[in-house]
Amino acid sequence: MEGIQQFVPLILIFAIMYFLLIRPQQKKAKEHQAMVAGLRRGDQVVTQGGIIGKVVKVKEDGEVEVEIAEGVKIRVVQATIATVVSKTEPAK
Numbered sequence: 001m002e003g004i005q006q007f008v009p010l011i012l013i014f015a016i017m018y019f020l021l022i023r024p025q026q027k028k029a030k031e032h033q034a035m036v037a038g039l040r041r042g043d044q045v046v047t048q049g050g051i052i053g054k055v056v057k058v059k060e061d062g063e064v065e066v067e068i069a070e071g072v073k074i075r076v077v078q079a080t081i082a083t084v085v086s087k088t089e090p091a092k
Contacts (some may be wrong), residue, residue, distance in 0.1 A: 036078045039064060042088035048080045 039045070043055045045066065054068035057071055064081065067073050 033082060036081055039078065039081065039084070040086060040088055045081050045084045047076055048082045051076075052085070057072040 019043050039055055039058050041055055041057065044052070045055060045064075046052050047066070051066070051068055051074070053068040053074070055064055056067045057065040058078075059065065059075075062078050064076050065073050066076050
């Protein structure tokens with residue numbers, strides 16, 4: 001019985017860490033994946049580097065072509081898109 005009592009604080013610490021740190025981080029990662037998967041042409045985005053631009057083309061290999069100024073386009077990895085500032089309406 002004493003052996004189990006020694007592990008109870010360790011188990012409680014792990015449970016607290018799971019609910020306060022691990023679980024919210026997993027939820028945030030899922031939301032980010034859904035946001036990146038939902039990128040469309042015309043969406044205004046901000047990259048993790050702080051570049052603001054409009055999505056011109058979404059490529060199949062995990063890249064996005066972003067126009068940061070008139071006639072200036074850059075290729076960005078989809079995972080580096082931090083937020084979508086304004087979304088376009090889906091085509092009907």
